[in-house]
Amino acid sequence: MNSETKMRPVTEASHSTTTESLPEDRRSFLGIVIGLIASSITVVLGSIIGRYTIAPALSAAGQPEWADAGLLDEIPEGEPVKRNVVVSQEAGWGRFNSQQLVWVLKQGNDITVFSAVCPHLGCSINHAQKGFICPCHGSAWDAEGKKLGGPAPRGMDVLEHRVEGGLLKVRYQYFQQGADQKKPLV
Amino acid sequence: MSATISRISKLYDWLDERAGVKQLLRGALDEPIRGGARWAYVFGSTLLFLFALQAITGIFLAMYYVPSADHAHASVAFIQKAVPGGALLRGLHHYGASAMVIIVVAHIAQTFLFGAYKGKRELLWIVGGLLLLIILGFAFTGYLLPWDQDAYFGTKVGTSIAGEIPVVGPVQQRIMLGGTELTSLTLSRFFMVHVFLLPLAMALLVVLHIYLFRRAGAAGPTHNKDDHKVARFYPKQLLKDSIFVLIVFVALLLLARFMPARLGPQADPASDFLARPAWYFLPLFQLLKYFPGKWSLIPTVVLPGILFALIFLLPFIDRRRERNPLRRPVATAALVFLLAGSVGLIALSKYQDSMNPEFSHKLNRQEEEANKFLQTAFQPQEIGRSIPVTPPDVVNPSVTGSAPLKIFFANCANCHGADANGGTFGPSLVNLGRRRNLTSEDLAIWIEGHGREPSPDSMPRYNQLAEEERRNIADWLLKLIEPVEATAGEPVSAINGEPPASFSASCAFCHGDRGEGSIGPPLLWVTSKPNRSKEDLIKLLKNPRSYGLDDPMPESFPDLTEDEMRKIADWLERLRPSQQ
Numbered sequence: 219m220n221s222e223t224k225m226r227p228v229t230e231a232s233h234s235t236t237t238e239s240l241p242e243d244r245r246s247f248l249g250i251v252i253g254l255i256a257s258s259i260t261v262v263l264g265s266i267i268g269r270y271t272i273a274p275a276l277s278a279a280g281q282p283e284w285a286d287a288g289l290l291d292e293i294p295e296g297e298p299v300k301r302n303v304v305v306s307q308e309a310g311w312g313r314f315n316s317q318q319l320v321w322v323l324k325q326g327n328d329i330t331v332f333s334a335v336c337p338h339l340g341c342s343i344n345h346a347q348k349g350f351i352c353p354c355h356g357s358a359w360d361a362e363g364k365k366l367g368g369p370a371p372r373g374m375d376v377l378e379h380r381v382e383g384g385l386l387k388v389r390y391q392y393f394q395q396g397a398d399q400k401k402p403l404v
Numbered sequence: 405m406s407a408t409i410s411r412i413s414k415l416y417d418w419l420d421e422r423a424g425v426k427q428l429l430r431g432a433l434d435e436p437i438r439g440g441a442r443w444a445y446v447f448g449s450t451l452l453f454l455f456a457l458q459a460i461t462g463i464f465l466a467m468y469y470v471p472s473a474d475h476a477h478a479s480v481a482f483i484q485k486a487v488p489g490g491a492l493l494r495g496l497h498h499y500g501a502s503a504m505v506i507i508v509v510a511h512i513a514q515t516f517l518f519g520a521y522k523g524k525r526e527l528l529w530i531v532g533g534l535l536l537l538i539i540l541g542f543a544f545t546g547y548l549l550p551w552d553q554d555a556y557f558g559t560k561v562g563t564s565i566a567g568e569i570p571v572v573g574p575v576q577q578r579i580m581l582g583g584t585e586l587t588s589l590t591l592s593r594f595f596m597v598h599v600f601l602l603p604l605a606m607a608l609l610v611v612l613h614i615y616l617f618r619r620a621g622a623a624g625p626t627h628n629k630d631d632h633k634v635a636r637f638y639p640k641q642l643l644k645d646s647i648f649v650l651i652v653f654v655a656l657l658l659l660a661r662f663m664p665a666r667l668g669p670q671a672d673p674a675s676d677f678l679a680r681p682a683w684y685f686l687p688l689f690q691l692l693k694y695f696p697g698k699w700s701l702i703p704t705v706v707l708p709g710i711l712f713a714l715i716f717l718l719p720f721i722d723r724r725r726e727r728n729p730l731r732r733p734v735a736t737a738a739l740v741f742l743l744a745g746s747v748g749l750i751a752l753s754k755y756q757d758s759m760n761p762e763f764s765h766k767l768n769r770q771e772e773e774a775n776k777f778l779q780t781a782f783q784p785q786e787i788g789r790s791i792p793v794t795p796p797d798v799v800n801p802s803v804t805g806s807a808p809l810k811i812f813f814a815n816c817a818n819c820h821g822a823d824a825n826g827g828t829f830g831p832s833l834v835n836l837g838r839r840r841n842l843t844s845e846d847l848a849i850w851i852e853g854h855g856r857e858p859s860p861d862s863m864p865r866y867n868q869l870a871e872e873e874r875r876n877i878a879d880w881l882l883k884l885i886e887p888v889e890a891t892a893g894e895p896v897s898a899i900n901g902e903p904p905a906s907f908s909a910s911c912a913f914c915h916g917d918r919g920e921g922s923i924g925p926p927l928l929w930v931t932s933k934p935n936r937s938k939e940d941l942i943k944l945l946k947n948p949r950s951y952g953l954d955d956p957m958p959e960s961f962p963d964l965t966e967d968e969m970r971k972i973a974d975w976l977e978r979l980r981p982s983q984q
Contacts, residue, residue, distance in 0.1 A: 236632060236633050236634065237436070237633075237634045237635070237636070238440060238633050238634065238635040238636075240639070240640075245639055248639035248640065248643050249638070249639055251643060251646075252639065252642055252643055252646045255646040255647065255649070255650045256646065258650075259649070259650065259653050262653075262657070263457075263460065263496075266489040266492050266493055266496075267464050267489070267493065269488045269489040270464060270467075270487055270488060270489035270490055270493055271464065271467065273487050273488050273489075284843065304788075308784055310468060310479070310482055310486075310784075311468065311470070311475065311478040311479040311481070311482035311486075311784060311785055312475070312478065312784050312785045312786070312787045313784040313785070313786050313787065314787045314788060315786070315787060315788040316788060382843075
């Protein structure tokens with residue numbers, strides 16, 4: 219055989235070549251073995267990746283922490299005031315300490331702390347002349363956080379608080395949106 | 405059963421009429437392989453598998469990874485230590501990179517040895533050469549991404565080498581680094597190249613490589629006698645390919661599981677880390693040792709340049725039709741020389757490191773540190789802790805005479821400084837409440853030592869203090885917003901008279917003329933510390949080691965009589981700050 223033939227792509231090969239043919243049952247047996255190898259690799263890799271991907275969705279929400287909302291003396295009487303609290307949230311590789319907004323209402327010895335997260339879709343609730351409104355979809359509450367109107371399903375969410383050495387402390391947490399009753403996220 | 409089969413075959417027909425599946429599959433599987441299936445041909449398919457594996461694992465690693473110098477290391481540590489399956493996924497990607505380098509060398513060696521680049525296959529071979537460069541580019545850019553010590557210092561050396569190339573070097577180095585130094589910008593660049601540019605280039609060139617290969621056809625055996633029979637790619641060659649792929653995959657899984665991919669402590673540019681490149685760059689690293697100064701261009705630029713020029717020009721230089729490796733002695737010898745030389749250089753580099761006591765000690769210690777880091781539990785990174793919180797306006801607590809101040813001087817001041825604003829060993833305690841968002845209970849518990857293992861470099865436990873004392877000092881510390889004014893560093897008043905001569909002779913050099921502290925800790929309020937009563941002090945001076953005091957406190961004071969020791973202890977007991 220001359221070397222010219224050898225270099226040519228096999229599709230143009232000379233007639234001296236014969237194509238090897240296997241019996242059909244052997245062919246399909248080998249096909250099954252190949253299929254098993256391919257699917258086992260896919261299953262193993264897929265299960266590793268699946269677990270890895272859904273892990274954060276399965277972990278429980280962090281426990282709410284007590285956060286500092288400033289000096290009690292600085293809170294005016296009868297008028298809701300904005301306070302920033304630092305909330306610590308663990309998310310994967312970091313613990314993120316971010317500022318969150320709360321509304322504090324002092325009436326004599328009574329203190330009420332409202333979360334500024336709208337129970338409808340989570341916008342920030344603003345203070346209006348006679349109570350609170352949510353600027354996104356127009357929900358309104360009175361100065362005590364009772365719902366007056368709009369799409370919000372319930373009154374403003376009240377947060378636990380305590381006073382310690384003249385400092386107001388708030389237990390900041392998130393609640394389920396869209397539900398009629400206040401229910402903490404766990 | 406047969407109904408299901410007929411339904412499947414109907415679906416297949418439906419698909420085929422619209423997408424031409426049958427022809428596509430036949431084209432892929434019925435590729436003729438001259439001379440029949442062989443184990444020598446498995447490397448190409450394995451590389452395709454490894455590329456897919458790297459792409460899939462890489463995409464999912466990016467789900468948690470953050471390409472920023474501040475967070476890259478924390479995010480990789482999170483993947484490695486905390487995410488279920490993260491260590492396996494990262495291990496597959498890490499060892500997959502090495503496997504790719506090994507298999508690509510095997511693939512090229514096989515092609516070269518079988519003369520399979522001959523016969524109108526120049527483009528196929530050149531695209532293969534480009535793919536080799538891309539794989540090395542992947543290895544180089546991926547090495548930096550974990551941002552640990554290995555990554556930082558390895559890449560620093562690598563980019564410096566690139567900067568030595570004449571004329572274009574310095575500019576090229578700056579473009580690579582995104583500036584003059586290795587910074588977060590460098591990391592972003594390497595990340596972009598590693599996950600966007602190179603995969604795109606690789607995918608396009610892989611498609612082109614396979615297209616050109618299918619067009620030219622498999623080269624077949626080098627001996628004429630095997631040439632008469634032709635087999636199809638499916639099933640025998642595909643089975644061999646699948647078995648080898650399975651072996652590689654299982655090997656990678658076992659490595660990832662039992663030898664977790666290395667991750668050292670976060671990059672610390674100030675440390676004197678001993679950098680070593682990844683194993684596949686060791687031959688160049690070793691050659692660098694033999695070409696000092698300006699000659700270093702030979703191993704870094706000239707030799708790789710010649711090698712790649714030869715690779716790209718090979719099908720044009722070698723135009724003989726002979727493919728039998730035994731009848732191509734120069735080519736075969738060159739390949740053996742190159743492979744044996746590379747392996748030899750890797751071995752030599754490892755051997756030299758192991759024979760140099762200083763290097764081997766340091767490399768071992770670095771490995772221990774990396775292992776230790778891998779084994780410690782994952783600690784999330786604190787983000788935004790320093791945001792000042794609408795702070796309570798507390799008045800600085802009274803600085804003189806209070807009980808907490810006394811506790812502070814006796815227990816805390818040695819490490820945290822007499823003014824509480826940070827000392828040799830401990831951080832500043834001023835504004836602790838605002839900075840750390842601590843409650844008084846938290847701090848009291850910390851002082852007591854719960855949840856803290858005693859170790860030489862951590863704060864000792866103070867469980868010898870009464871619970872009330874701990875709460876008092878915690879309250880006091882949380883209100884501390886300015887440094888304490890009554891520093892023990894002030895000259896101590898004559899309340900207790902001049903120090904005894906024996907104190908000046910034996911103690912003052914380290915503890916200060918009046919016990920205010922110098923290299924040694926201040927001795928103010930020393931007798932209120934646990935195990936430091938007057939009697940204790942006398943015993944301590946007789947045998948400091950029995951009180952757990954190490955160097956530089958002397959082992960004993962042979963010059964002091966017991967009477968002199970008592971005088972010193974008496975004087976120390978009455979030592980007061982000057983303001984009082």
